[in-house]
Amino acid sequence: MIDWARVCELRDEIGAEDFEEVTELFLTEVSQCIAALPAARTPAALRERMHALKGAALNLGFAALADICRAGERAAAQGDVHAVRPAEVLNIFNASMAAFESEVAQRFAA
DSSP: OOOHHHHHHHHHHHOHHHHHHHHHHHHHHHHHHHHTGGGOOSHHHHHHHHHHHHHHHHHHTOHHHHHHHHHHHHHHHTTOSSSOOHHHHHHHHHHHHHHHHHHHHHHTOO
């Protein structure tokens, strides 16, 4: 669900303090993007939102979220706007966030 190698790599790249800021920004950005999914009624709009979500998820190591976004992006590129279920995307995000929050402190304890 979480690509911990990517999480560690990102934290090493930007430092502990900036990592917390990036995490908060990620949460805000992804939450807004998921909330906007139902309004994406055209394949192009949906593909754009799924692409943005995928990129954010990959950046922070949210592998399961990136996978569903990749599939949604492909479906939208083929014109299928019904293949993406916003509730399913939200459920994967919430499960990923719970997994991330439960383990991140342990992994980076001083």
